[in-house]
């Protein structure tokens with residue numbers, strides 16, 4: 001169709017050298033007349049395409065025509081309301097005058113109401129004591145006549161004033177239309193060569209570029225949407241939380257060890273070897289390899305002793321120590337495994353030791369930061385945001401793997417008030433201002449606090465994390481000075497993300513049901 005129209009325009013131009021009015025084109029095989037707006041829109045498409053190749057040039061002409069509204073169409077058919085009122089009445093003296101109710105019954109409420117006034121104004125009817133009668137023996141229903149004229153010609157000979165009146169009465173509407181005058185362009189030809197869109201090597205070597213026609217660049221065209229990567233909502237929220245930590249002077253811990261030993265995940269944190277968290281239904285254990293390398297020997301012994309017999313003011317768990325339990329390999333159940341390892345490195349750094357067995361501690365020689373006190377301790381703030389694994393039954397809010405956000409602060413003589421104060425500052429930066437704390441239990445912290453926040457959308461308090469002061473049984477075997485206190489807290493990354501994005505099923509956030517489009521279009525978040 002598009003090609004045929006273009007060809008028709010070119011052939012007509014070839015024959016007559018110009019088209020003065022595109023409404024006169026005879027479009028073969030078309031059911032709509034060329035005068036219709038639909039036809040003119042199709043013609044415009046063909047003209048634009050030819051003009052872009054400079055085969056033609058055209059000018060746009062505006063037309064205005066009128067069409068009947070449904071009410072106008074009805075009047076064209078049945079007569080105006082006033083004429084119908086007039087027709088329904090008897091000639092004066094020749095019959096019973098008609099009352100208002102009867103008139104309404106005969107021609108309908110609307111026509112009776114509107115028609116009556118106009119019929120009076122025109123002097124067509126008059127009122128007698130018992131009702132209306134005709135005042136004129138014949139009338140001319142101009143409204144009907146005009147509407148019929150508009151219906152067939154699209155306009156009125158009577159002119160704009162009469163048209164405006166009918167428009168005001170909402171009997172007709174104005175329709176703007178377009179038509180075109182067409183002239184030949186510099187590249188006029190009757191054959192439509194498909195213009196080249198690219199200059200190719202072949203065209204250059206064969207020389208065919210010299211005679212080829214090229215499609216003009218359309219600088220107005222929208223570009224193709226770029227297909228690029230997009231950050232997953234979890235990564236966006238992670239970045240925001242990371243920035244909060246960084247602006248508060250925290251150092252990011254290395255957490256690239258998804259596989260840990262029972263020692264670093266539990267024993268070093270003074271989690272009893274018989275603790276339920278270590279059960280198979282809560283922890284994923286590795287079968288191959290199934291056992292870890294040995295941790296630093298001295299430290300290992302101190303940890304085993306504090307479990308079995310106590311020390312540092314503690315009586316320990318007084319149950320037999322199992323090397324096997326300690327050496328089991330597992331998927332870490334919390335990032336506190338990394339915090340423990342990091343605190344151990346901090347203690348080793350105080351002593352000026354280097355550690356090879358459990359990763360790199362950094363070269364103490366190269367560390368230019370000065371220790372403040374004689375025992376070499378320096379306050380530290382660490383954070384991590386990474387993946388942990390739990391053998392959970394999966395449902396709308398639980399997956400077997402999720403992310404933990406964890407912060408740890410070590411300094412001399414920290415108190416619980418420091419922890420609470422710190423959390424208030426931290427969560428405020430995340431936009432959470434209403435916090436409550438509830439005593440809780442963790443094997444590695446005492447006291448321990450669950451953190452609750454008021455959820456403005458749910459209008460209730462929800463648990464958002466867990467925190468506490470790390471126990472002496474955990475810190476002192478590492479070799480940290482006695483007056484060094486460490487507090488820490490952990491929250492999940494998924495929960496604030498779900499709240500932020502209004503997601504109530506974790507499986508729409510993580511896994512194969514995640515909408516790629518949603519990930520691409522969701523804005524970077526702001527707490």
Ligand SMILES: N[C@@H](Cc1ccccc1)C(=O)O
Nearest residue numbers: 334336466467468488489490
């Ligand atoms: N490890 C705790 C969080 C926590 C971190 C640090 C101190 C106290 C608690 C959890 O998994 O919930």
